[in-house]
Amino acid sequence: MHDVVFGQYLEASCMSSASNDRPASTPRRAVPRGAEAMQELRRLLVQPEQHRLDDLEEQVEHISVDAEKLSQILPEAVRRGSQRDHHLAKALAPTLTDAFQDSIRRNPQGLVDVIAPIMGPAIRRSIRQAISSMVESLNQTLEHSFSWKGLQWRMEAMRTGKPFAEVVLLHTLIYRIEQVLLIHRDSGLLLAQASTSADREKDADLVSGMLTAIRDFVRDSFGGNSADMLDAMQVGDRTVWVEDGPEAVLAVAFRGYPPQELRERLIETLEQIHVDYREPLASFAGDDTAMQPAEELLEPLLVAEYRATNRRKGLSVGRIIGWAIPLLLIGAIGWWLFQLVQDRYWTRRLSTALDLPPSVQLSYDHGTVTITGEARHEWLERVSERTSRFPQIQHWDWAQVKDRDSDWLQFLKQLRDEPGVVVTESGRDSAGYFVRGLRDPLARDPEKLLANQTAVQDGVRMEFAPYECPDDAFETWRATAALQPPHGAEIRVAEGKLLLVGTAPIEFVSRARTLAELTLPQRSTDETQLTITYPAWQQWLDVVRELAGVEIVSAEIRDDEYFFEGKRDPLVHDPHQLLDGPAVDRSKLHLQWQSYYCLDESFVRQRLDAAIKLPSTVWVDYQGGKLTFTGAASHGWTKYAQEKLSNTSGLPAFDLSQVREPESVRKPSLREQLSAIVIEAGREDTYVLSASKQQLDDAAQVIRQIIAVAERNRVQVRIEVRGRGVASPGDATGELLGTNWAEQVTGHLIDRGIPTRWLRPIAERSTAEQRTTSSQTPPRSVTFHIVNDGH
Amino acid sequence: MIQKKICMLGSYAVGKTSLVRQFVTSKFSDQYLTTVGVKIDRKAVNINGHDVRMMLWDLHGEDGYQQVHASYLRGMAGYLLVADGTRPESMETVHKLHQRAVETVGSVPFILLVNKLDLVDEWAISDASLDELKSDGWNVQTTSAKTGERVNESFAELARQMLAVS
Ligand SMILES: Nc1nc2c(ncn2[C@@H]2O[C@H](COP(=O)(O)OP(=O)(O)O)[C@@H](O)[C@H]2O)c(=O)[nH]1
Numbered sequence: 001m002h003d004v005v006f007g008q009y010l011e012a013s014c015m016s017s018a019s020n021d022r023p024a025s026t027p028r029r030a031v032p033r034g035a036e037a038m039q040e041l042r043r044l045l046v047q048p049e050q051h052r053l054d055d056l057e058e059q060v061e062h063i064s065v066d067a068e069k070l071s072q073i074l075p076e077a078v079r080r081g082s083q084r085d086h087h088l089a090k091a092l093a094p095t096l097t098d099a100f101q102d103s104i105r106r107n108p109q110g111l112v113d114v115i116a117p118i119m120g121p122a123i124r125r126s127i128r129q130a131i132s133s134m135v136e137s138l139n140q141t142l143e144h145s146f147s148w149k150g151l152q153w154r155m156e157a158m159r160t161g162k163p164f165a166e167v168v169l170l171h172t173l174i175y176r177i178e179q180v181l182l183i184h185r186d187s188g189l190l191l192a193q194a195s196t197s198a199d200r201e202k203d204a205d206l207v208s209g210m211l212t213a214i215r216d217f218v219r220d221s222f223g224g225n226s227a228d229m230l231d232a233m234q235v236g237d238r239t240v241w242v243e244d245g246p247e248a249v250l251a252v253a254f255r256g257y258p259p260q261e262l263r264e265r266l267i268e269t270l271e272q273i274h275v276d277y278r279e280p281l282a283s284f285a286g287d288d289t290a291m292q293p294a295e296e297l298l299e300p301l302l303v304a305e306y307r308a309t310n311r312r313k314g315l316s317v318g319r320i321i322g323w324a325i326p327l328l329l330i331g332a333i334g335w336w337l338f339q340l341v342q343d344r345y346w347t348r349r350l351s352t353a354l355d356l357p358p359s360v361q362l363s364y365d366h367g368t369v370t371i372t373g374e375a376r377h378e379w380l381e382r383v384s385e386r387t388s389r390f391p392q393i394q395h396w397d398w399a400q401v402k403d404r405d406s407d408w409l410q411f412l413k414q415l416r417d418e419p420g421v422v423v424t425e426s427g428r429d430s431a432g433y434f435v436r437g438l439r440d441p442l443a444r445d446p447e448k449l450l451a452n453q454t455a456v457q458d459g460v461r462m463e464f465a466p467y468e469c470p471d472d473a474f475e476t477w478r479a480t481a482a483l484q485p486p487h488g489a490e491i492r493v494a495e496g497k498l499l500l501v502g503t504a505p506i507e508f509v510s511r512a513r514t515l516a517e518l519t520l521p522q523r524s525t526d527e528t529q530l531t532i533t534y535p536a537w538q539q540w541l542d543v544v545r546e547l548a549g550v551e552i553v554s555a556e557i558r559d560d561e562y563f564f565e566g567k568r569d570p571l572v573h574d575p576h577q578l579l580d581g582p583a584v585d586r587s588k589l590h591l592q593w594q595s596y597y598c599l600d601e602s603f604v605r606q607r608l609d610a611a612i613k614l615p616s617t618v619w620v621d622y623q624g625g626k627l628t629f630t631g632a633a634s635h636g637w638t639k640y641a642q643e644k645l646s647n648t649s650g651l652p653a654f655d656l657s658q659v660r661e662p663e664s665v666r667k668p669s670l671r672e673q674l675s676a677i678v679i680e681a682g683r684e685d686t687y688v689l690s691a692s693k694q695q696l697d698d699a700a701q702v703i704r705q706i707i708a709v710a711e712r713n714r715v716q717v718r719i720e721v722r723g724r725g726v727a728s729p730g731d732a733t734g735e736l737l738g739t740n741w742a743e744q745v746t747g748h749l750i751d752r753g754i755p756t757r758w759l760r761p762i763a764e765r766s767t768a769e770q771r772t773t774s775s776q777t778p779p780r781s782v783t784f785h786i787v788n789d790g791h
Numbered sequence: 792m793i794q795k796k797i798c799m800l801g802s803y804a805v806g807k808t809s810l811v812r813q814f815v816t817s818k819f820s821d822q823y824l825t826t827v828g829v830k831i832d833r834k835a836v837n838i839n840g841h842d843v844r845m846m847l848w849d850l851h852g853e854d855g856y857q858q859v860h861a862s863y864l865r866g867m868a869g870y871l872l873v874a875d876g877t878r879p880e881s882m883e884t885v886h887k888l889h890q891r892a893v894e895t896v897g898s899v900p901f902i903l904l905v906n907k908l909d910l911v912d913e914w915a916i917s918d919a920s921l922d923e924l925k926s927d928g929w930n931v932q933t934t935s936a937k938t939g940e941r942v943n944e945s946f947a948e949l950a951r952q953m954l955a956v957s
Pocket residue numbers: 801802803804805806807808809810820821822823824825826852906907908909910934935936937938
């Protein structure tokens with residue numbers, strides 16, 4: 001309320017003073033006399049208030065100032081106001097805050113530009129404190145490591161107030177800054193530079209551009225946050241540190257290991273530049289003349305620091321420990337951090353570069369990339385080719401990744417190695433593995449090979465077209481199957497030839513030759529280890545040798561042709577009709593025959609039969625190389641025979657002198673002659689009588705003739721020698737005795753040269769009927785009968 | 792010394808690298824090496840008695856795989872849009888890149904170079920469409936990085952325009 005009244009007065013008085021330039025007289029004097037009573041009344045009623053109003057009136061009169069004056073008074077007023085108490089600040093705060101916020105909203109960069117140089121050091125200080133407290137704790141771990149040098153450093157640490165570890169760190173570093181570039185942040189144009197060599201200066205503008213481009217690239221590639229700017233780079237043994245400012249970027253290139261302080265110096269320098277060159281930086285459009293003086297600020301950065309030359313007084317254990325432990329620890333931590341970053345970077349980079357399938361994991365550790373999980377062979381191959389693109393990686397460990405296709409590849413390899421199988425195409429499509437190729441029917445069945453490969457059995461499709469594998473082994477199999485080599489012979493295909501080993505008949509050999517000629521590349525056989533036999537030939541010769549009417553003069557084989565010379569009776573047919581079984585190749589058989597007459601009885605008799613017809617009363621006996629004619633025939637016939645036989649070739653000497661005239665004698669047939677012979681036995685005798693000797697001789701003579709005739713005519717006959725015993729019915733002794741007689745006589749005939757097989761001793765069965773018919777025959781006797789032999 | 796950042800913008804294989812090489816070294820090669828990322832060259836020219844050092848940012852070609860990032864364009868004082876006269880689609884890329892340039896640095900001097908003038912028989916960009924651009928206020932030049940025709944002139948013209956602005 002009070003404020004409002006004050007405000008109204010202030011307003012009113014201002015207006016009045018505006019209309020009337022002169023300062024107004026007091027209100028009391030301005031009131032007319034007649035109003036004095038009223039004034040008095042007012043005084044009585046509201047005196048205390050009146051006093052205050054008067055006071056206020058006076059104050060207002062003093063305040064009445066114009067804007068011009070106010071502008072002079074205000075700063076002082078504010079100063080005093082704030083000296084006295086905080087009322088002014090409190091009153092102004094909301095307005096200021098609003099104004100400030102509004103200004104920031106309108107131009108944030110402006111605030112940043114202004115504030116960065118101010119805030120920078122403060123922020124840095126707090127970071128440094130944080131770091132030093134960390135170093136401090138490190139310090140504690142180092143507490144017990146001391147050496148002379150260490151003690152010196154410790155003193156230095158105490159003197160300068162730096163933690164001991166930081167001092168150690170500083171002393172172990174050497175570095176040399178070679179170039180400092182101040183780069184316009186947006187355009188990458190060079191603003192100013194300082195360099196240790198003029199050479200380097202020349203290309204500073206290109207370096208600046210490239211550096212900017214690289215940083216742009218890194219930022220674009222690793223996320224767009226501009227706070228994540230690349231601030232260090234390694235180029236060979238040079239390191240580039242980059243510090244970002246709002247308008248300009250400061251880059252230093254150096255060798256070695258500068259202290260972290262350098263960073264701070266960079267930042268400080270950059271901030272200084274931003275303060276000093278605010279205007280030219282903000283309006284920079286390519287003309288760097290205004291920026292040139294900034295080089296003065298850059299030059300001090302071209303520092304180099306070398307390790308203090310320490311006079312070595314021998315290495316004490318303490319010194320070594322004093323050096324080594326902190327260095328090792330710091331190195332280890334640095335290394336660990338570096339690896340951590342490195343590992344993550346590489347893991348990520350390789351994962352994308354290698355197109356890592358989900359089944360594969362990749363990890364990077366100390367320059368070694370380990371790949372685990374399982375992958376398709378194709379991918380593994382592709383990737384192992386790509387590894388050369390990453391020379392930074394010293395070792396790729398593939399041992400732990402499973403090749404999903406390894407079983408399949410194993411199988412494929414086996415297939416490829418399989419004789420008689422040719423793989424022309426193989427791979428994997430949406431339906432699984434497939435393989436196509438050729439297969440010799442003699443080769444092992446790929447399906448069976450697959451059956452052993454349980455791991456890939458499923459879904460393998462195989463298509464094999466038949467073909468003949470030209471390998472020797474297969475040719476050998478095929479040849480063996482086709483030729484079926486006989487026992488004692490072996491065949492093998494080697495170098496395109498058919499090698500024959502052992503002993504083999506010519507028939508086989510010639511088949512082998514044909515096969516070789518038709519199917520083998522060299523079209524020939526190798527027979528150096530082969531002995532050829534000619535069984536058919538030998539067999540034929542054996543047969544021919546046994547043949548009647550044929551004689552071998554010579555027989556030999558030359559160049560697998562058979563040369564034979566022989567003699568042959570005209571009655572004998574060409575003997576190769578005799579061959580059966582493996583025949584001698586007729587085209588290779590050269591036969592040469594001479595005729596000759598064979599004087600074997602059958603030939604002689606055939607020629608005789610052909611030459612002359614014998615009357616039934618004439619017999620011919622061929623003995624001692626001579627034909628002897630006996631019997632009866634007319635003289636005329638004898639003469640005719642004499643002439644005919646003399647003109648017939650192929651007959652031996654003959655004798656017709658014993659042929660007599662027909663009436664003189666009629667020679668009984670051999671059967672009649674034989675049956676006429678009876679050998680009697682005495683009633684009581686047990687043995688054939690010696691008196692029967694003549695009869696036995698006669699019997700033998702006739703039987704011999706019968707045999708000759710039978711043999712000639714190829715008739716099977718037997719001479720039954722029948723013995724007769726006592727003819728009383730049911731008397732077994734009689735039959736036994738008859739057998740005995742017959743056997744005795746048979747024995748005598750054998751003694752006389754008749755082969756046993758022609759004779760059959762039996763007892764004559766004495767039936768009643770026989771008894772009557774043979775009543776004339778003596779009761780004990782032996783007679784002879786020709787019978788046809790059944791078997 | 793006045794320095795200017797100039798970007799070469801255009802589709803792949805239109806001849807950006809070749810134009811820079813022709814301008815800087817007066818050489819041409821038929822070999823095509825894709826520019827990866829960015830390559831920076833420089834050439835000093837004298838414009839009306841002023842030495843101007845042109846810092847030429849040769850960016851990789853814009854195509855479906857690689858996009859020219861806006862960050863490369865920041866701070867450039869001018870740019871050359873490059874199209875290949877034999878490839879009409881390279882004009883589309885020109886428009887796209889022009890738009891990106893305007894969004895990034897506002898309006899700064901630029902020239903459209905329709906390159907490979909030596910192959911003019913095979914050109915597939917109509918004069919009419921170029922005339923239309925000209926009537927929109929574009930500076931359009933036809934160049935050949937191979938013969939060098941109108942290359943130096945075009946770079947110099949850009950330098951002149953940039954000087955006039957600042
Ligand atoms: N004929 C002809 N070929 C050119 C010309 N300019 C560039 N080329 C060829 O075009 C291809 C691409 O050139 P390049 O400069 O690498 O293109 P960029 O990808 O835009 O940098 C290269 O084979 C050059 O030789 C030109 O003016 N005429």
